[in-house]
Amino acid sequence: MLYFQLHKENSIPLYEQLYIGIKNAISKQQLAVGARLPSKRELADFFSISQTTVELAYAQLLAEGFIMSKPRVGYFVEEIDELPFIVPVNAEINSMAEEKPTYAIDFSSAQIDENSFPFTIWRKYAKDVLDTPFKHLLQTGERQGELALRSEIANYLHQSRGIKCTPEQIVIGSGTEQLLPMILKLFDDHAKLALENPGYSPIHRDQLKQRAIPVPIDTDGLIIEELQKTAANLVYVTPSHQFPTGAVLSANRRTQLLKWAAQAPNRYIIEDDYDSEFRYTGKPIPALQGLDQNERVIYLSTFTKSLMPSLRVAFFVLPPALLKRYQTDFTYYSATVPRFEQHILARFMKDGHFSKHLNRMRKIYRKKHDKLIEIFSSQFPEVHISGDAAGTHLLISVPHHQNEQQLHDIALKQGIHIAPLSNYTLTANPYRERVFLLGFGNIPLTLLESYIQQLMACWGIHKKK
Incomplete structure (x- = not known):
């Protein structure tokens, strides 16, 4: 029983x-x-x-x-088979590896000012979209992204960046890390991709393998003479604000680069318009795409810095010839950004809040930028500053007998995170100086001076008396 x-x-x-x-x-x-x-x-x-x-x-x-x-x-x-139980190998290590590190002071260049985000306005649009009249958004949307958002992006690009495009040329996706591989698939496997060195690539250099060709840069951006020596037929550039150095591609080199693309069939420029919204000296730098007369520029951008990194909305603008190729080869693709988020952003832009937010953030970041320049020039004049014309980070060259990695580790022991420039080189580090990216996006203006003093103190650099 x-x-x-x-x-x-x-x-x-x-x-x-x-x-x-x-x-x-x-x-x-x-x-x-x-x-x-x-x-x-x-x-x-x-x-x-x-x-x-x-x-x-x-x-x-x-x-x-x-x-x-x-x-x-x-x-x-009945006979019941037993399920095998396998003890996970390194389960504790894997769990720990997923935890995001925290720092007492974080000079990351990827962060935004959290306290300045317009939560109240964004919440209103989110609430409106998550209501019964928008129940159609539960269904699958348009493959290239919602027309409402693509239309707003096209209007914004025309007004702010001088870009000539229609909503039909725009493809929306969840980050440049997803979109760049899609762009590369429009070309055969033998296509060579030139990358700025140092520079940023949404695809890890190990995944690119033999397709990646590093091309050096200087204070005027990508060195076109060096690009011409390569077998590349694609080049990935950040001309308006080179990452990470902050260099701006000079007018002469812009012309040279566009000529390079026009000199051979199937040559294209992938223009990542990184940090173009935040410029502190001179007029805004026009986008390459707006200058291109031969339709050889693929324009790529994101809302990571202008709104928030977690939104995960990026887009590219294809030239007409590549658009036909895309529509043939990517019939299986469906936009990876949720439709609700696309419509929230579209309405936020349509009602003028995106432009207002950008104007406000320019003022906030400019105050932080100017404060940093003043701190270094008055208190630590031996630290050289560069790449400070735009964006939410600048480069600091530190006079020291220890190398970049040693200085990085010294700061980390004090709970301070700051990335060395060598993290972004595709080849052996060509820089003899100790150069670091000092991000200020999410650091309160009132704490900038204290944080810089703590960083300099841990490196043994003394404040000027």
Whole structure:
């Protein structure tokens, strides 16, 4: 007989208690495979319950395959295969590796000013979109992204960056890390991609392997003479604000680069318009795409810095010839950004809030930028500053006898995170100086001076008296 009890005062129904008891007995092999179970009448009498209760429990066990029924004979225990249990190797290490590190002071160049985000306005649009009139957004949307958002992006690009495009030329995706591989798939596997060195690539250099060709830069940006020596037919550039050095591609080199693209068929420039919204000296730098007369520029941008990194909305603008190729080769692709988020952003832009937010952030970042320049020039004049014309980071060259990695480790022991420039080189570090990216996006203006003093102190660089 079965060795468990049913508790009639329990909130769990009696049939469920009976089902659980028999299932556990089978799982623990207290009931042998092939053993005959008591009849419904026998079990009802034993537990003083109705036969209906027993019938419900047996029906559930039958449905789950724990028992089998032989007509006019009875119920019998089925053989249940045991699931193998494998102890995960390095489970603790893997769990720890996923944790995002935290720092007392973080000079990351990827962060934005959290306290200045227009939460109230964004919440209003999110609430509006998550309402019944927008129930159609539950269905699959347009493959290249929502037309409403693509239209707003096209208008913004025309007004702010001088870019000539229609909404039909725009493809929306969740980050440049996803979009650049898509662009590369428009070309054959033998296509060579030139990359700025040092520079940023959304695809890890190990994945690019033989396709990547590093091309050096200087204070005027990518050195076109060096590009011309390569076998590249694609080049990935950040001309308006080179990452990470902050160099601006000079007018002469812009012309040279566009000529390079026009000199051979299937040559294209991938223009990543990184940090173009935040410029502190002179007029905004026009986008290459707007200057291009031969439709050889693929324009790429994101809302990471202008709004928030977590939004994960990026886009590219294809020239007409490549658009036809894209529409043929990417029939399987569906926009990876949720439709609700696309419409929230579209309405935010349409009503002018995006432009207002950008104007406000320019003022906030300019104050931080100017404060940093003043701190270094007055207190630490031996530290050389560069790349400070735009963006939310600048480069600092530190006079020191220790190398970049040693200085990085010294700061890290003090809870300070700051990235060395060598992190972004595709070849051996060509820089003899100790150069670091000092991001100020999410550092409060009132704490900038204290944080810089702590960083300099840990490196043994003393404040000017």
